Amino acid sequence: MSTTNEKIRPGSPSPSPIDEKPPSPYKSDGEYSSVLVTEVRKPKLPMLWRIVGLIVALKTTIISHTHINNSKFATLVAVTNLVNTFLCILLGFTIDKWGGQKLSVILAFFHLAGSMIIAGAATNNLNSFVLLVVGKVIAAIGDSSLDNAQHRIFSTYFAPGKGFAFSIGMIWSVANLGQFVGQSTANVITRNLGSYAWSLWISAIVSAFSFLCAITLVVIDKGLSSRYHITDQTNGGKHQGKTQSNIFSIKALRKLSATFWIIVAFAVFENAGVQSFISISTQFAQQRLKKGAVIGGWVSSFYLLLPIGLTPFLGVWIDAFGNRCVTPAPQVEIVRQVIPDPRYFATAFAIKKSVVQASIVIITTAAGKIQDDSGGSLDNAISLWLAYAFASVVISSALLVAGSPWWPILPAARLAQVPAKNTIAEVERLDKLGSIPSGEEGFKTLKERSYNLKIMGRNRGWVSWTMLALSIGIMLLGWVMFGLGVFWGVHGNVVAGTTGE
Template sequence: MGIPGTTSSGSSVHTRQTFAEELTLPELVQEQSTEVIRVTGKVENDTISLKSEGGRSTKVPLSVKILSVAMVTAIGFGSDWSSGVTGAMKSTLKKDLDINNTKYALLSSSEDFMKTALILFSGIITDRIGGAGAMLYGNAIYSVGAILIAAATTVRSYKFMILGTVIQAFGDIATQVAQYKVFSSWFAPSNGFASTLGFELGVGKIGSFVGKASANIIAENMGDFSWVYWMAVVMNVFTNVVTLIFWFFTRWCEKRYSAKHDPATGEKLTEKNDHFEIQKMLQLPWPFWCIIAFTAFQTSCAIVFTNNATEMAEQRFDVSAVTAGWYSAMAQYMGFFLVPCLGVFIDILGNRLSVMAICGIGMFIAMCLAKWGPTVSGTAASFGIYAVAESLGPVVIIDSIRTTMWYQEVFGSGYAIKIAVNNSMNIIVGIVAAVIQDKDDNSYNNVVGVYVFLAAGSMLVGIALFVAGYFFIDLGRLQWTKKHRIRYGGLINAQKEKIEEGDAGKKNRAFSVSMFTVMILLILGAWATYFWGLATGNNNA
């Protein structure tokens, strides 16, 4: 049975490559052995035997890794709980602050705007100072913003709340990249990274659901909706305490353990760098940009659908806003149990391109039902399929971004690019959808066409990547199982060396720079759309 990206012939493995020459199996084995010896000095039964480096142990106990993941997950739970609370208070804020849809949208759009403006710098800084350090100052800033927002709701000041939202966005920008940077420094692709992501994202979904479900209960029992935001402040204090403990924990680990290595390639996994790696960031491989194309459609479709799911359910099911909120929450969070399982599946069996194709197809079917099945049963089926399809996206996208990258030390920058693209798309799509919906008397009959377009884009990109994986080894290795990645680790190193020099290197750098240019134009387009929406009053997505 062949491996995607390779074709067997006798005792050789011939690869159809984008920027690299063909290598035979003996050359792959020799290359892999040379690389492993270079890093560790010893090869035994295709595993890496590590010796003590500078008096520090090179073998990190599993219990230490689990403790690290648990603390980062606890930090993420607090943040997701807070975001779930805020999302559930839209109607209350509009009523008690006496604002309309346009003014409310300015709160969320301002956060997206700040992220597109600063997230790339945050990624570069996170790579330099480390994920633990970025989370420490990021959560502190986020908590200051949360306090200002809570104070603003207490005195009923809309402008004061905008200030708090902007400050909170500064902190959120830092923490979004940092937690996954930490995971990348502890776990390599197909060696626990996807499983860790799945666990954290699954717990995060629970946190968001609990926050969304408890918000109105807190407001009703306390007699003032501002208590919801003060409870969010309490949760943020908890995340700050855990973050501080985690920061000291990472310092302790640095003294006791040396850097971890990728068991397949021998690559050193770093938590922070000695200097800024701008050049490596500018030569990201072409498969990385393929994953960015997929997330541009899939994630944007998921976000815009989720943001409007409650109102759609209210109209289509003819139920109250509270009941509709429960329906939308189920569509958004029902698949939380699938996420950890998917992470384990990807770590062991790979098939990342297959999962992306299935995710895209599922999203497309769900949006088609929402568009052309505007009945109660059709919308219910749409919500159910969406709940499963959406759950497949985050883990496979983030893990694929890491797997395609040659240099783990710039993973923070790579993930920041994903966030920048997603938020730019959110601004553009949100405002376009708002204009369409306003012209259709607030109905979802026509605006759902935008969702169908985005879902179709994710499906087509997903299928195209799956097919291309059989022809290009740089993309096809996303399908590799854990055993395949270990066996062909030398091929990954050979590809990496060829991409750094000669014509292949020049082509890759030129392509990467051109993609950076496209990304900057997308960001500028999002800014133009944002300011146009404010000027014309159409920023009510």
């Protein structure tokens, strides 16, 4: 008979709530609970078994074993969002300055360390909530921009229309597959092995594999750059294995295209709306089907199946035919396409990602408060999601019109629509239409002409500064809303998902 001191497995068997019905949304005295917990997963690591996704899938189990309430669990999940709202931008600057190869190793190490701490917090009945939070914070440091570092590596080796979209589609496919397997089997593993620590340790092992992959990538990259002449697709020069140390300037943000800021505005509504709505899927499935966590996890994982098979083919389509404003193009690819200088790709993507994270916190906290004030009904809260959806449709429609061949108000959006083989002809056509900003003349190369078609004119730099200020305002509002959520007993906390990233 085992005692509590025996250490024969990562967590002694204990009565598991895995097969229990989902917890009632009502308190013991019949009052409706004021805590709304919403979580979404964001698969990005190679061969990913996401620690965040597992924690969400194991929510009922973790609450039972650590003896915490919904509010504390929401805080556990929210840590990643709060870190991402500011750390993404700082790391985006760093990635553009030093390159994605070495940064991917450092960030993967942080994710591995955090995963091991989280798994250790559940081992041998330790069930430490404090260690879980510490592990999440450390993992969030790596998790916040590891995908950005990987995208930066791809942008070095692949040009738009020549494999970049396909490479992004492939990594998304593998990442979605990893998340689907992890999310749908976490509760099964816990039920069969007697402890949720096993699922978390498997996640740590896969994180270790990702760390080794990152190291291998650095070795291969260094070997290729030393033996062969590899063209850096972001600047046209020889790939040196790292970015020039003097590349970044804060003034470069002034030159981000108007199209980029429209994409950010679109993501504020579409990404946040979709991801926060998906976040209720597991508990919603449990309550609707009146089933346990295993069935709920499987049902809520189905939305990952279509991207597994679709994203590589979508990448091939974009590489071959363009149409980035028509198809549900990965925003990773379209951001790289519309910014004037691809060397600032990581910085631009980090700005978009940070604003989206803050917007997710805002909508989920607001939706939770609306639901509480409506006596637990989702009707009014769903109206908020519909408003977000309507705003995203309006913005995307405006972008489509502005990038049309008949009325190309935004040259960057128009160039994103054409395939790579037609870029030269389209640049010539836009030149004749007078799309180049006034005062910018005498260009000699296609790269220079394309750059000046996308850049803000000399008299429009204030637009970028204004949009950047609004972005910072949204991020600050996200923190304020999180604080209000604590005060209200409502937590809007989601980790960005795959949709539109």
